[in-house]
Amino acid sequence: MDKKFVLDLNLSDWEVYMKEKSYPKFRALQVFSWYSKGVLDMTKMSNVPQEIKNAIREDFITDSMSIEKHLVSEIDGTQKFVFRLYDGHCVETVLMRYKTGLSICISSQAGCKMGCRFCASAHAGFGRSLTRGEMLGQVLLAGSFAGERIHSVVVMGIGEPFDNYDELIGFLHLANDEKGLNLGARHITVSTCGLVPQMIQFSLIDMQVNLSVSLHAPNDELRKSIMPIANKYSLSELLDACREYEKNTNRRITFEYSLFDGVNDTAECARELCKVLKGIHCHINLIAANEFDGSPFRRSKPGSVRAFQDLLEKNGMTVTLRREMGTDIMAACGQLRRGMQEKKET
Ligand code: SF4
Structure with missing residues (x-):
């Protein structure tokens, strides 16, 4: 551009x-x-x-973003936006209502290079990274469309935010600017699949932004079979970076753990998870995994999810099960963009 x-x-x-x-x-x-x-x-x-x-x-480019598609869930009112960017790339944004107010999940890239095997975004390929303004635009335009101020932002949509580090930091400053959107840093969460050097860099920025790490497995072997990034950074390197983040920021980290049937949802995995996370000030967010055509994994059965959660809690971990939202509008990361891309290709 x-x-x-x-x-x-x-x-x-x-x-x-x-x-x-x-x-x-x-x-x-x-x-x-x-x-x-x-x-x-x-x-x-x-x-x-x-x-x-x-x-x-x-x-300047003044008309870079338009709403290509807008869907509203009949189940819970979750809204999904597909924004078309000036060069034709599309990104997804999801607006959810919680007790605290509206929360928005934004994309940081059009597509993703990280190749997590459970993720529809990875299957749809990589387009390009977004600019800071294109990230901010998702918050501003979805907020003004909803006619309500956005309470919190999670950078957890399509893309790996730390693979677009400088623009991500630029976005955080823009969103936090008291003369601008004036969104409190504590109301913003950045989610990474575990890019270790950027996690350490991020721990040194002077902002109280939350960090969430996609873990999905308690050991290297299993993690490698789910997320290619595990071939680059071992679990011990990743957890060292988490400890460093905790030391530098004094903040609690969130670990995202998607449960896949018979893969990472066993009692043995739960025990191993407690062992490896021991001593890290953290919160575990269990996710009932999304299924899509072509995904090699099936979601865990409700009984396995409950048993996994119980075991973690019995071992003193703080755990929540993420509430599923907008299932009727394919609100999970990348599913709509992928669907649109496949339609275009056929
Ligand atoms: S889960 Fe996140 S990091 Fe992994 S491929 Fe999907 S968008 Fe990329």
């Missing part, structure tokens, strides 16, 4: 721009405030002179 997308700019970028164009400095805050409210339509920017709007249209 030669030209930048308008949402990629923070307030000081806009100030630099206004200075270069010899416009008054206060125009920067006006423009930034409109964009931070999710107003991309410049005709609505009532306090911005036409001359500045024309210049912005000339110098």
Whole structure:
């Protein structure tokens, strides 16, 4: 992208721009405030002179994101958006209602290179990484579409956020900016499949953002059969990075553990998991795995899920079972994009 997308700019970028164009400095805050409210339509920017709007249209990409598809679950009201980006790539965003308010799950890349075998996004291939503005755009546009302020953000949709590290950090600053969206860092969670160097780097940023790690297995052999990233970083390297994160941030880590029938849901796996996580200040989020055509795994039976959870709890672990939402609209990561891509290919 030669030209930048308008949402990629923070307030000081806009100030630099206004200075270069010899416009008054206060125009920067006006423009930034409109964009931070999710107003991309410049005709609505009532306090911005036409001359500045024309210049912005000339110098930036102003219409990079549109809603291609919007689905609402009849079961629980979960909303799914498919956004089309300026170059035709699509990403998915899911909006869920919790007691605390609206939570949004955004994508960080169009597709994913990590190849987790249980994931529909991996099967649909990799397009490109998103810019910080395209991540922010998902929050702003879905929020303004819903007509309600977003309470929390999880970067857990399509893509591996740490494979797009600089743009991810840029997004976190944009979302957290008190003159912009002003979303508290503690209301943001980043989820990784376990890119060790970036996890350590992330532990040193001066922001109270939550970290969630996709674990899915208690040993290397099993993890390698589920997630190719385990061939690059061993479980012990991964857990060392988690300890370092805990030491540097004093924050509790969340481990995501999807349960696959007969693969990683046995009593033996549960005991081994307790053993390897001993001493790490953590929370385990069990997930009833999603099934899709072509997936080599089947979801665990309800009895196995219960038994697994019980065993962890008996061993003193803090565990929750993630509530399934939007199952009638394929709300899980990548399923809709994959479906759309397959339709295009046929
Ligand atoms: S689970 Fe996440 S990291 Fe793994 S392939 Fe899917 S999107 Fe990528």
